[in-house]
Amino acid sequence: MTPEELAEFRRRQKSRNWVLGGLLVFFAVLFYAITIVRMGD
Amino acid sequence: MTTAAPITKQALPTDWRDFYALTKPRVMSLVIFTGLCGLLAAPGSINPVLGFTAILCIALGAGGAGALNQWLESDLDAGMKRTQKRPIPAGRMDPTNARDFGIALSVLSVCLMGIAIGWLAASILLVSILYYAIIYTMWLKPRTPQNIVIGGAAGAFPPMIGWVAVTGDITLMPVLLFAIIFMWTPPHFWALALFIKSDYAKVGIPMMPVVRGQASTRRQIMVYSVLLVPIAAAPWFIGGTGAIYGIISIALSLAFLALSVPVATRISEDGDAMKPEKRLFAFSILYLFALFAALVVDRVAAYQGFAL
Known part of the structure; x- marks a missing residue:
C-alpha cells in the first residue's frame, strides 16, 4: 500500500467509525426514549 | 456479476x-x-x-x-x-x-x-x-x-x-391511500419508461414500451389517469376527509389527466425531445406530494373546526 492509499484507507475507516458511533448513540437515546414513553402507557 | x-x-x-x-x-x-x-x-x-x-x-x-x-x-x-x-x-x-x-x-x-x-x-x-x-x-x-x-x-x-x-x-381509509399510490404508479413510471426505454431494452427488462410498444403504453397511461380521478377523491366520498381534500384532489387529478392526454394521443419518433412525457413524469411527483399534503391539511383544518 502506497502512503496515499494508506491515508485514504485511514480516512475512510475513520469516517465510517464516526458514522457508526453516531448511529449507536442515536439508537441508545431512541431506545431510552421509547422505553420511557411505553412505560407510561 | x-x-x-x-x-x-x-x-x-x-x-x-x-x-x-x-x-x-x-x-x-x-x-x-x-x-x-x-x-x-x-x-x-x-x-x-x-x-x-x-x-x-x-x-x-x-x-x-x-x-x-x-x-x-x-x-x-x-x-x-x-x-x-x-x-x-x-x-x-x-x-x-x-x-x-x-x-x-x-x-x-x-x-x-x-x-x-x-x-x-x-x-x-x-x-x-x-x-x-x-x-x-x-x-x-x-x-x-x-x-x-x-x-x-x-x-x-x-x-x-x-x-x-x-x-x-385496518379500515377502508388506509386501504384507499394504498389504492391511490397503486393507481398512480403505472402512469408515473411509464412516463419515465417512455423516455428512457432504450436502457431497459438493453438489459432485457420487459418494460411496457419495449414489449407492447409505445402506443399501448400511452393508452394504458390514459386508463390509469382516468381511474385515478375517482379513486383519489374516494376518501372524500366515503366521508373519511372533508371537502378541502376532496376539491384539491379532484383539481390535482384533472391536471394529471390533462397532462396525460398529450402523452396518450401522440407517437414519438427517434430523437424526439419527449417534452409531454417528461412534463407528466415531473408533475406526477408533485401530484403525490400535493395530494398527501392536502390530506394532512384537511385533517388539521377539521381539528381546528374549519371543515367545510
Missing part, C-alpha cells in the same frame, strides 16, 4: 456514503413523506417519540429493501447508464456487504416497529419489504411488462403503515 473491480478499490473499506446511496435516498424521501402523511392524517394521536420511531422504521425498511434491490440487480444496473454509477456496479462495494446491510436494515426496522409501535404495523412493513425485494425485484420485474403495476403495491404500503401505526387497525 459482470465487472470485477480493481483490487485496490476492493481492499479499501467502502465509504459510508456508498452505504447511504444503497438505500436509494430519493425514493426514500417520497416514502417518508407519504408515511408521515398517513400517520398525521389518521384519526387519533400518537406520542411524538413513537411517531418519529414509526417513520424511522418505514424509512429503514425502505432503505433495506432498496439495498436488497441493488444487490439483486447489480448486474443489470451495470448495463444501464442511469444506474451504472451505483456502488456495486461501479465496484465501490462488495455485493455481500450490500446484501448483509440490506438484511440488517430490514430486520432492524421490522423488530423496532413491532416492539415500539405494534406487530400489525410491523407485519405490514415486513410484507412490503418482502414484496419489493422478492415479488417485484426477483419475480415480476424480469418476467412481465405489468411488473410495475403489481410492483407499485410495494410503494403503496408506507401511508398505510403510518396510518395503522396510529390506529392499530
Whole structure:
C-alpha cells in the first residue's frame, strides 16, 4: 500500500467509525426514549 | 456479476456514503413523506417519540429493501447508464456487504416497529419489504411488462403503515391511500419508461414500451389517469376527509389527466425531445406530494373546526 492509499484507507475507516458511533448513540437515546414513553402507557 | 473491480478499490473499506446511496435516498424521501402523511392524517394521536420511531422504521425498511434491490440487480444496473454509477456496479462495494446491510436494515426496522409501535404495523412493513425485494425485484420485474403495476403495491404500503401505526387497525381509509399510490404508479413510471426505454431494452427488462410498444403504453397511461380521478377523491366520498381534500384532489387529478392526454394521443419518433412525457413524469411527483399534503391539511383544518 502506497502512503496515499494508506491515508485514504485511514480516512475512510475513520469516517465510517464516526458514522457508526453516531448511529449507536442515536439508537441508545431512541431506545431510552421509547422505553420511557411505553412505560407510561 | 459482470465487472470485477480493481483490487485496490476492493481492499479499501467502502465509504459510508456508498452505504447511504444503497438505500436509494430519493425514493426514500417520497416514502417518508407519504408515511408521515398517513400517520398525521389518521384519526387519533400518537406520542411524538413513537411517531418519529414509526417513520424511522418505514424509512429503514425502505432503505433495506432498496439495498436488497441493488444487490439483486447489480448486474443489470451495470448495463444501464442511469444506474451504472451505483456502488456495486461501479465496484465501490462488495455485493455481500450490500446484501448483509440490506438484511440488517430490514430486520432492524421490522423488530423496532413491532416492539415500539405494534406487530400489525410491523407485519405490514415486513410484507412490503418482502414484496419489493422478492415479488417485484426477483419475480415480476424480469418476467412481465405489468411488473410495475403489481410492483407499485410495494410503494403503496408506507401511508398505510403510518396510518395503522396510529390506529392499530385496518379500515377502508388506509386501504384507499394504498389504492391511490397503486393507481398512480403505472402512469408515473411509464412516463419515465417512455423516455428512457432504450436502457431497459438493453438489459432485457420487459418494460411496457419495449414489449407492447409505445402506443399501448400511452393508452394504458390514459386508463390509469382516468381511474385515478375517482379513486383519489374516494376518501372524500366515503366521508373519511372533508371537502378541502376532496376539491384539491379532484383539481390535482384533472391536471394529471390533462397532462396525460398529450402523452396518450401522440407517437414519438427517434430523437424526439419527449417534452409531454417528461412534463407528466415531473408533475406526477408533485401530484403525490400535493395530494398527501392536502390530506394532512384537511385533517388539521377539521381539528381546528374549519371543515367545510
